Amino acid sequence: xxxxxxxxxxxxxxxxxxxxxxxxxxxxxxxxxxxxxxxxxxxxxxxxxxxxxxxxxxxxxxxxxxxxxxxxxxxxxxxxxxxxxxxxxxxxxxxxxxxxxxxxxxxxxxxxxxxxxxxxxxxxxxxxxxxxxxxxxxxxxxxxxxxxxxxxxxxxxxxxxxxxxxxxxxxxxxxxxxxxxxxxxxxxxxxxxxxxxxxxxxxxxxxxxxxxxxxxxxxxxxxxxxxxxxxxxxxxxxxxxxxxxxxxxxxxxxxxxxxxxxxxxxxxxxxxxxxxxxxxxxxxxxxxxxxxxxxxxxxxxxxxxxxxxxxxxxxx
Amino acid sequence: xxxxxxxxxxxxxxxxxxxxxxxxxxxxxxxxxxxxxxxxxxxxxxxxxxxxxxxxxxxxxxxxxxxxxxxxxxxxxxxxxxxxxxxxxxxxxxxxxxxxxxxxxxxxxxxxxxxxxxxxxxxxxxxxxxxxxxxxxxxxxxxxxxxxxxxxxxxxxxxxxxxxxxxxxxxxxxxxxxxxxxxxxxxxxxxxxxxxxxxxxxxxxxxxxxxxxxxxxxxxxxxxxxxxxxxxxxxxxxxxxxxxxxxxxxxxxxxxxxxxxxxxxxxxxxxxxxxxxxxxxxxxxxxxxxxxxxxxxxxxxxxxxxxxxxxxxxxxxxxxxxxxxxx
Numbered sequence: 001x002x003x004x005x006x007x008x009x010x011x012x013x014x015x016x017x018x019x020x021x022x023x024x025x026x027x028x029x030x031x032x033x034x035x036x037x038x039x040x041x042x043x044x045x046x047x048x049x050x051x052x053x054x055x056x057x058x059x060x061x062x063x064x065x066x067x068x069x070x071x072x073x074x075x076x077x078x079x080x081x082x083x084x085x086x087x088x089x090x091x092x093x094x095x096x097x098x099x100x101x102x103x104x105x106x107x108x109x110x111x112x113x114x115x116x117x118x119x120x121x122x123x124x125x126x127x128x129x130x131x132x133x134x135x136x137x138x139x140x141x142x143x144x145x146x147x148x149x150x151x152x153x154x155x156x157x158x159x160x161x162x163x164x165x166x167x168x169x170x171x172x173x174x175x176x177x178x179x180x181x182x183x184x185x186x187x188x189x190x191x192x193x194x195x196x197x198x199x200x201x202x203x204x205x206x207x208x209x210x211x212x213x214x215x216x217x218x219x220x221x222x223x224x225x226x227x228x229x230x231x232x233x234x235x236x237x238x239x240x241x242x243x244x245x246x247x248x249x250x251x252x253x254x255x256x257x258x259x260x261x262x263x264x265x266x267x268x269x270x271x272x273x274x275x276x277x278x279x280x281x282x283x284x285x286x287x288x289x290x291x292x293x294x295x296x297x298x299x300x301x302x303x304x305x306x307x308x309x310x311x312x313x314x315x316x
Numbered sequence: 317x318x319x320x321x322x323x324x325x326x327x328x329x330x331x332x333x334x335x336x337x338x339x340x341x342x343x344x345x346x347x348x349x350x351x352x353x354x355x356x357x358x359x360x361x362x363x364x365x366x367x368x369x370x371x372x373x374x375x376x377x378x379x380x381x382x383x384x385x386x387x388x389x390x391x392x393x394x395x396x397x398x399x400x401x402x403x404x405x406x407x408x409x410x411x412x413x414x415x416x417x418x419x420x421x422x423x424x425x426x427x428x429x430x431x432x433x434x435x436x437x438x439x440x441x442x443x444x445x446x447x448x449x450x451x452x453x454x455x456x457x458x459x460x461x462x463x464x465x466x467x468x469x470x471x472x473x474x475x476x477x478x479x480x481x482x483x484x485x486x487x488x489x490x491x492x493x494x495x496x497x498x499x500x501x502x503x504x505x506x507x508x509x510x511x512x513x514x515x516x517x518x519x520x521x522x523x524x525x526x527x528x529x530x531x532x533x534x535x536x537x538x539x540x541x542x543x544x545x546x547x548x549x550x551x552x553x554x555x556x557x558x559x560x561x562x563x564x565x566x567x568x569x570x571x572x573x574x575x576x577x578x579x580x581x582x583x584x585x586x587x588x589x590x591x592x593x594x595x596x597x598x599x600x601x602x603x604x605x606x607x608x609x610x611x612x613x614x615x616x617x618x619x620x621x622x623x624x625x626x627x628x629x630x631x632x633x634x635x636x637x638x639x640x641x642x643x
Contacts, residue, residue, distance in 0.1 A: 222544075222643070244601040276643065277317045277542045278598035316437050 020152060024049040026107045026122035033127045037095055040070060045088040045122060047107055056108040056117075058088055063103055068093045094129045101126040195234035196302045202227045203294055212287040220287065221275040224294050228268070231298060245269040261297050268293040319540060323597035329535050330595045332524045333489020339384040339523045345511065346504035353610055354381055354469070356589040359532050362582060363448050363468040364612060365433075365483075370473065372497050376533045378429050378469050385529065386522035387426035388463065394436035400443035404453045418455050423447050426463050426526060430470040434480040444468065465529045485617060492582045493607075494614035496630075499503050510608045532592065534605050536564055539588040540598040544643035546584065549604055555636040556616050564639055570622035575615040583611045601642045610634055 027046040047055055061069060073089040094100055098267055104121040111118070206227065211220035232240040234249065236255050240248050249266055252258045258265075271290065274280040282290075333355065340351050350366075354377060357364040366374055375391060382389035392403065405421035422428065423444070430444060447453050470491070472483070488494070500508065511517050551562070557574030559567035586607035591599045608629060615628050616629040 033569055239638065242638050244642050246602055247605075273600055277545060277600050278323070278540060279542070 010155065018119055024055070024107065024109055024118075024120040026105065026120050028102065028105060028122035030102075030127045035094070035127060035129050037129055037131050038093055039098060039129075039288045041092045041094070041127070043090045043092050043102065043125070045090075045105060045107070047086045047088070047120075049084055049086075049109060051082055052112040053084075054110045054112065055086060056083055056110075058107050060090065060105050063105055064092065065099060066094065066096070068095065072090050097129055097131045099126065099128045176276045194303075195231055196298050198234075199227055199231035200295065202230075203291065203298070205244055207291055212284070217281060217287065218275060221272045221290065224290055225269060225272040225276070228265075228294055228297055235301060245273055257301060257303075261300050264293055264300075265297055268297065320598060322538060322540060326535060326539065326592060326597040327595050330532065330592050332528045332532070333593045333595070335523045336381075336384055339520050340377070340380050343380045343520050344516050345507045346500040347373055347377060347497060349376055350374075350495055351381070351499050352593065353493055354378065354467075355593060356586055356607065357469075357493055358465055358467050358529055359536055359589040359592060360492055360582070360585045361465075361533055362585070363470070363490070365488065365491040365494040366469055366471045366497065367473075367494065368471075368497035369499075372499065374469070374471055375429055375431070375498070378427050380520045382427040383520040384523050385426070385526055386524075387465070387526050388424075388429040389429070390425040391421040391429040391431060391433065392422050393431045394433050394440065396435060396437060398436045398440045402438055402445065403440065403443055405455050407456045416456070418458065419601040420460070421453075423453060424460070424463060426465055426467065428466075428468045430468055433474055434472050434482050439486075441481065441483060444470075445490050445593060449490060453583070457517070463526075465526050465533075468583055482511060488614045489576055489578050491614065493586065493610040495610055495635055496613070500641055536585075536588050536592050538597075539591050540600070541584060541588060542643075545587070545599050545601065545604060548601060548640070548643050549580060549583045551640045552604070552636055555640055556612070556632070559636075562636070562639055565633060567605075567635060570619055570625075570627055570632060572617045572619040577614050579615045583608065586611050605637060605642075608637060 005184055025048045027048075029044050029046070031042045043060075045060070047058075049055055057075070069090055070093050071091040073091070075086055075088045077084060077086045079085070102125045104124050107120045107122065108117055109114065109120065156182060195250075203224070206220070206223050211217075211223065226241075229240040229243075229248070232238045232252070236252070238248065238251050238255075240251075243251065245266075248269065249262070252262060252265060268290065271286065272283070275282055336355065337351065341348075344351060354364065358381075368374065379389055379391075381387075392398075400420065403423050405419050405424070407416040408419050409416055433441060433444070447462065448466075449469050451464075451466060453460050453462060499505075532554045553575050554563040554568075555564060556571060556579075559565065559571060583604060587599045587603040590603040590607050591597070594603070612633050613629045616632055618627060618629055618632065622628075622632075
């Protein structure tokens with residue numbers, strides 16, 4: 001009998017030692033048992049443990065499955081009489097009507113001085129989520145008016161400032177433009193030399209170069225036709241440099257003031273083509289005649305205009 | 317040879333061209349430019365792609381040309397079920413002696429009218445184009461030289477594009493010229509109508525022989541082309557590739573790719589042939605400009621942007637010709 005009592009006492013001592021060594025309790029709770037779909041639910045895990053026990057921060061995401069975690073609040077701990085109480089609060093939500101059970105959450109911990117990791121389980125928590133009940137018999141109501149956002153004076157002030165700045169910038173640039181416009185323009189004299197003067201000067205220069213006398217017959221004929229074609233461009237507004245001989249003749253036929261040079265121009269251009277494209281070596285008299293014809297073409301088409309001096313207005 | 321002598325020689329030797337034009341002119345009303353280009357293609361040893369709506373005397377023109385030259389002519393209507401053997405020929409088994417004999421196809425002629433080339437599948441087109449390029453055909457294990465002169469005139473119908481196989485750019489490039497023919501004017505059309513209803517259509521007489529054309533080809537080699545003209549040709553071709561260098565900035569967006577070196581070669585060759593038919597011993601810028609559209613229009617590809625703005629390769633060539641300075 002005595003031995004049996006001793007056995008019981010020993011067992012009780014052993015059990016009390018074990019309990020004190022693993023005294024970690026986890027209490028899971030929610031703030032209500034009935035929620036509307038989408039309501040925020042406060043799910044709390046209260047872990048009570050001795051201060052020599054190191055709790056691993058619970059990881060509940062995998063256990064919740066369809067329950068959405070909206071926010072995790074920072075844990076709060078209170079120590080009292082050697083017992084540390086830690087509260088982990090999670091704001092969760094559920095988007096379907098059902099009876100929801102959050103299964104026991106495993107809390108890992110270690111006793112100081114031991115490497116062994118132990119697990120304490122919380123209690124399961126059950127709550128129900130329901131949808132909005134439609135009142136079939138209730139009177140049909142109109143859609144609610146949109147909510148009016150109250151005026152934000154800071155925002156209005158900011159917008160007003162921006163508008164004022166834009167107006168100030170516009171006014172500044174307008175003043176600057178007006179000032180510039182009223183400034184006296186700088187007049188620059190541009191001397192326009194008439195086409196015939198330019199052409200005759202170029203022909204004189206070419207003559208002085210004595211190209212054909214130096215054996216540069218092809219260059220002489222290219223240059224002399226180049227001068228005349230350039231003259232046609234300016235005088236008759238023809239794109240003569242981009243036209244062939246026959247095309248130039250066709251265009252010249254359309255110009256009344258060029259009527260008196262058609263025949264001579266045709267001969268002049270065709271003779272030059274022979275030298276330029278057909279290796280034709282003309283007699284010196286032909287080379288001289290080319291210069292005479294070129295000058296004749298220019299002289300026969302001079303207009304009554306004198307050297308023009310035009311004023312052009314330029315803003316600096 | 318002195319240029320004056322060469323000029324005289326060309327003047328004399330090219331007399332057959334006027335004879336040819338005059339004989340063709342007795343049958344074909346109008347279409348002078350097309351006939352002229354046909355002869356240029358023939359003298360330039362090239363082939364011609366012809367685009368135009370039906371009924372513009374394409375077949376009649378080449379038929380007349382063949383008749384005026386006493387040359388062999390074949391017309392092949394390209395269809396989706398045509399096979400390469402239908403063009404080049406095939407080997408046929410002779411049951412009597414148990415041997416194969418070769419039956420030559422219609423390509424063995426001087427003038428081929430490949431009507432609506434884009435209606436046949438690619439393998440037939442490439443068989444024709446290969447023959448055009450190589451001037452020979454292989455049937456079985458035997459290779460046969462094609463007759464000389466050999467000119468292919470391929471037509472493409474610009475309408476009814478459904479179910480056609482348009483020629484790829486690389487194939488189109490093989491044609492020396494692409495001619496676009498338009499409707500005759502009122503006067504010409506009246507003459508055509510009268511000839512047909514009064515049954516006064518004339519049959520051409522043979523006025524020259526294929527040998528004259530071969531001789532003409534040799535003479536074209538002698539036609540003088542000056543360095544200035546060569547530079548002008550290069551400027552035109554390069555303006556299609558690098559328009560910005562020629563102050564044609566807006567064309568850069570419109571050209572997807574410029575003319576190939578074949579364009580340069582054919583432009584020079586075409587200009588020489590043009591000088592020859594004008595009975596001149598040297599090339600002038602007019603010759604280059606006259607042949608430029610026909611040589612370049614199928615070699616300058618326009619971008620989608622250009623197509624959207626209805627800008628054609630012709631308008632691009634016009635812009636280039638208006639900008640590039642004539643020597």
